[in-house]
Amino acid sequence: MVVQNLVTNAVEAFDAGGGRIEITVEQLSDWVQVKISDNGPGIPEEIRDRFFEAFVTQEKQGGTGLGTAIAKSIIDAHGGQIIVKNFK
Numbered sequence: 001m002v003v004q005n006l007v008t009n010a011v012e013a014f015d016a017g018g019g020r021i022e023i024t025v026e027q028l029s030d031w032v033q034v035k036i037s038d039n040g041p042g043i044p045e046e047i048r049d050r051f052f053e054a055f056v057t058q059e060k061q062g063g064t065g066l067g068t069a070i071a072k073s074i075i076d077a078h079g080g081q082i083i084v085k086n087f088k
């Protein structure tokens with residue numbers, strides 16, 4: 001559910017141009033770290049600070065803005081941690 005959500009976001013951000021999504025899983029001491037990255041346009045600057053808030057959506061027809069909020073609530077409920085990084 002979480003992975004599907006984030007992968008779908010990446011695909012939507014490619015906007016028919018296609019791109020590359022990389023998922024890596026790494027065992028750290030007390031954690032399993034799952035990274036999902038893409039080479040799309042990056043997170044729009046206007047929403048970077050509110051990325052995990054509900055109803056924050058940008059440049060998308062019919063987006064609810066709930067995807068990342070739900071992903072965070074699932075990770076939080078399992079005692080995990082979710083962060084977003086932008087390199088563009």
Ligand SMILES: Nc1ncnc2c1ncn2[C@@H]1O[C@H](COP(=O)(O)OP(=O)(O)OP(=O)(O)O)[C@@H](O)[C@H]1O
Pocket residue numbers: 009010011013038040041042043044047051056057058059060062063064065066067068069
């Ligand atoms: N991988 C990504 N690359 C670029 N922008 C992204 C990426 N993931 C999310 N975003 C941006 O963050 C916003 C919020 O994402 P979120 O999944 O919460 O909502 P949504 O995708 O707009 O709506 P829904 O998930 O209901 O379809 C998106 O509208 C998009 O602008």
Ligand SMILES: [Mg+2]
Pocket residue numbers: 005008009066067068
């Ligand atoms: Mg989404």
